[in-house]
Amino acid sequence: AQKITQTQPGMFVQEKEAVTLDCTYDTSDPSYGLFWYKQPSSGEMIFLIYQGSYDQQNATEGRYSLNFQKARKSANLVISASQLGDSAMYFCAMREGSGNQFYFGTGTSLTVIP
Amino acid sequence: GAVVSQHPSRVICKSGTSVKIECRSLDFQATTMFWYRQFPKQSLMLMATSNEGSKATYEQGVEKDKFLINHASLTLSTLTVTSAHPEDSSFYICSAYGHGTDTQYFGPGTRLTVL
Numbered sequence: 001a002q003k004i005t006q007t008q009p010g011m012f013v014q015e016k017e018a019v020t021l022d023c024t025y026d027t028s029d030p031s032y033g034l035f036w037y038k039q040p041s042s043g044e045m046i047f048l049i050y051q052g053s054y055d056q057q058n059a060t061e062g063r064y065s066l067n068f069q070k071a072r073k074s075a076n077l078v079i080s081a082s083q084l085g086d087s088a089m090y091f092c093a094m095r096e097g098s099g100n101q102f103y104f105g106t107g108t109s110l111t112v113i114p
Numbered sequence: 115g116a117v118v119s120q121h122p123s124r125v126i127c128k129s130g131t132s133v134k135i136e137c138r139s140l141d142f143q144a145t146t147m148f149w150y151r152q153f154p155k156q157s158l159m160l161m162a163t164s165n166e167g168s169k170a171t172y173e174q175g176v177e178k179d180k181f182l183i184n185h186a187s188l189t190l191s192t193l194t195v196t197s198a199h200p201e202d203s204s205f206y207i208c209s210a211y212g213h214g215t216d217t218q219y220f221g222p223g224t225r226l227t228v229l
Contacts (some may be wrong), residue, residue: 043205102148
């Protein structure tokens with residue numbers, strides 16, 4: 001089974017609107033971390049936000065927030081007030097327990113429309 | 115966040131030559147670094163885990179004799195693509211865990227084109 005599933009290959013959002021990028025995960029380890037990265041056309045992977053499995057609150061970083069629903073095993077990224085510069089690929093990733101490896105989803109391409 | 119640099123950012127080489135890519139952690143020490151490969155419009159594929167002072171751990175299907183990894187110091191890991199062929203053309207990205215964090219920070223990547 002896929003560890004990380006991103007079901008939206010491409011998404012469009014109007015500038016200044018909010019958008020939700022979906023991510024579901026699969027693990028039996030009670031301790032894990034969830035991450036979102038942005039990859040613009042330049043190729044660099046930019047860390048956006050982190051959610052630990054034991055965190056009680058949903059993580060927020062500026063315009064980014066993570067809608068963490070543990071029972072559903074979902075960790076959706078919400079981008080508020082979209083900007084043209086938000087157009088990029090977005091990857092969800094997970095680290096299990098004390099392991100080193102990150103598992104990445106297939107990514108979602110976000111296009112912000114002026 | 116932690117800063118990871120990668121050099122070169124872009125390289126074009128002839129088939130049969132070897133190419134070395136450097137990955138440096140600039141403001142922290144990284145005992146473990148990771149090398150990924152990414153094909154166009156696809157996700158990152160982990161190639162190997164680079165451990166300072168010991169041999170790298172390669173993922174299944176990755177040829178260790180073709181992709182030589184050396185992690186000689188706490189701030190530098192190198193990936194050498196030996197006898198490169200056109201099918202090795204790809205985007206290679208390294209990463210490292212920030213000091214005391216669970217987050218991997220990535221280098222800017224190296225775009226390799228083998229003619």
